[in-house]
Amino acid sequence: MGVDMCSGIRLLREATGVDISMRVGVHTGNVLCGVIGLQKWQYDVWSHDVTLANHMESGGLPGRVHITEETRQHLDGAYEVEEGDGGSRDPLLEGRKTYLVIDPKAKSISRRRHTLGNHLASGETRQRASIRMSQYMQSWRTIHPFADLSNPNATHPLRPIVTPNNTFVTERQPGQSNTLLVDNGMRGSLDTMDNAGRRLKKLNCLTLLFNDLSLERKFRVSEVKGLHHSISCTAFVFVTIFAVQILVSKNDFEMAVSYGVTFPVFVLLLSIAFTGYLEKWRSKMPLVVQWISGLSRGVSSRAVLRLFVVVLCLLITLLMAFLNLIFIPGNNCTSITDRKELEDLQLYSVPYYLYCCLLAMLGVIVFVRTCLSVKALLLTLAVVVYLALFLHVYAPRSHCLIDMLYNNGTKPGILKDPQIMSGVWLVIFYIVCLILARQDELSCRVDFLLDHCFKTEREEMETMENVNKLLLQNVLPLHVASYFIGKNIRNQDLYSQSYDCVCVMFASVPQFKEFYSESSANRDGLECMRFLNEIISDFDELLSKPKFCSVEKIKTIGSTYMAAAGLRHAPLSDEEKKVEMSYSHVRTMVEFAIALMNKLEFINTHAFNSFKLRIGINHGPVIAGVIGAHKPQYDIWGNSVNVASRMDSTGVLDKIQVTEETAQMVESVGYNVTLRGVVNVKGKGELTTYFINKDHSLPQY
Template identity: 50%
Template structure:
């Protein structure tokens, strides 16, 4: 924005020049003074637009690679901007009264109020019309005061200094150095009004009061405009400060909101899968809103530690069961840690029921699609779930070595269609339902310690993936009758699972 302030001040500079060009009698002196001051001001303007000049004329200014650095310094460094502001303001203030200083009087006025004016080079020339230049000098001074106020981002204290110095200089010139000129101008207007007898006497008297002391009225005009500019500058300063504080407050609140949203998202992702949590973040779910998805193929796993029921006791030694729960928490936490590995990114923890750990794979895919690529991916998810189960067994073995226990994991796996959904809006609970889930639970409950039991359909998929499965035979499954089940051979893979711990 600073370069635009300089541009506005330059425009005021040319406006003052145009005004003085039309009314001054000494165009030669005006041209000389304007030329010198314009060079200084245009140089300042060129410094501000150095970067733009480099982009507009890249070929001609290819050797001036320092121009963008100069433009950037003007924008970012106050120590560079303030001298430019001072130079620009001083040039405009000087131009406003420069030509007034070259009009001198040999004697104040003759008896008829006609001035006898001479130039500064002592060559006598009668220029009575030069007195009519005086009001335009005052107008130029007022324009110069406007130029002091165009720099909105300059501090109020510095504006006060500029405006006060400029006004003081104008007061000295009008009331002291050029007081004779203004007195002659007042006498001339007084005589003209006295000669005009056709106007209303009341109007003449009021006019006489205004023109009797034009130097005083000029100072009053400048003072009124000085006060106005100070009030406007103070108001701008107050607005900018409030705007800064408001932006700072909004930025702080925005950071707090983002932090809170990130925290809520992390907490929600600990309860819900990531793709489901994304639907709830930033939305006000009503109690009647229901989220559910149907999946054609999801691999479900139940893994439990049956020995923990016998291990859990409430006595003084284990602080009424607290140490037992601490160990169970360590086991579940180590199981959860496996989910952060990229290899098991497709596995979602559903819930824990006591010492039973429930997880599923294939819930992150797009539901309702069936093609060859999806089937290959679904089969890969089944193999990934088996690898996860093997890793759980390895983790539990590592915990046994450190805690001197002999816990063994019992795992059941099944795959098929399920329905996934979220129950509750304020305290959401993600879960899956279906026959696939029930059979997977039965595979775990009817299984054996240290083994992974699967259904016949799941066994066929695993064998295609290169896993070896051992047929257990027919077993009685509650609610399903007799089913043929298989144990996944983990002898060769068990060491790999232990390595993950």
């Protein structure tokens, strides 16, 4: 990986014409890895071996991979190496053997660079560099920095490479084939269907009941949509039965009484079912009668009430299919020999009542979301009663009807025998109705299961989305996280923002390096890291206070805590407001630094330690942004950040060191400062620095 990183920087240098390089240091050993703190989580590693790897980088050479003896032994001759002499560049590497890895591609790259240099004229170097840089940028594949939060198994983007003829192509990752890519939304739907298919196996194949009792209970008590349509179909069957019987029967009085009682009941049930349409006029109805509009929903959503209405409708329909047959005379027809008298008995109406019974049985299956056991019970009860009536009670009427139709002594075939065909038709309709009822039950349960699966998946997706947002907001500032959420950001247009005045603070615990040890007593340093996590977590808790709302934690570097004030506000155009906000940011950061020192003192009293903070503060312009695509990290850059870091590294324990410009602003907000003197700062020369008197309280606002 280190060799490829150096090669990648080399390719970028050739493409852009910018003289940049990379040092890589590698060491093999033991580490403690994890996340510390409550905010701005970042995965990190700690150990003495990590510190050694850091010095291997600082003691390396540009464009080379610098490794230790331990790493060379693990390479087992996979790469050629040469003496690294790291002790001459880093004092902490003295007495340790180090090596530089020889890139096996270095010779071919050197020849290509020599050939490329001969072909490039000096006058066209600048123009060619800009063109090649544009081509290089266009060859990058668009990467959504936080796409892995919702799809951790997503394939990694293709890596751009430069061919010997200076054309840019993309390299396919090893093991990646030309397979069909399924859209994430479609994949989620397929997963849901697959989950539903697996859950269908939990359905009892005989009773169609869910093995999960809680799911069965939800299905039973769930609201039934379209109940009024089922009642309307049953009412239509009821009216059809009435029409058939009124046409073939002459017992007007008995029929008038029976239907006079059942018709109002059916009209009442039908009216209740359609009261849901009154919901839109509920606000215009008097308060006394507004409850009527809720009757339909009440019946649909209450299982017991719904079952009562369904059973009542079906019982009325099944009963009225044969009730008026009782009032038709003809039980003693076998003793009548006169043909005229037989014709007056209306024996021809018996087959029509059979048709009414068959129609009533079909009316049972029009109700959806009604328990299969209830339908089976009603159908079984109906077919038993109907078979008893047509095969036993009214069997003489069938014989008389045959004698009346075939008076010459001949007997009809089986298919024309009313008694036999009555039993055949009733059994056939019974079986068909059971099959249809079972199919309807299965369909309803599958629909309910799919709907339940989709709701569960939606809830899980919403939960995961909220968790991802919280996680993202814990990694990035809130205003930066909102920039990325729901957007497809190109690599070239990642978040960056410049600020004119930001107060930057570095607070370190130098004594922690001496405190940290790797022994069996503290579980190879794990207990030390637990204590550091408690310190950083307590520091993070201070950020939740309203007065520190403008302070943003940037990151932790080992035992150093980095924060900045003034990043949450949009850049201002008004100069007066800029000055006011600058003073406010400095005052807030000083108060936060003092709060950190007080918090550490409180921790010391409970942990019996004597840790002290060393703090450096500076203010000025910075650039904030997010770098990286697979491990994006929010950070700030600028000379002000570097100086703040130097104020910490050159500071004194239990002191807050600031530059002269920052000291003037600190004094203007009510704090006293003490001149330290001139300090030699690496990369900046000699700077005059001051210490803030933290004992001074009650700053002027």
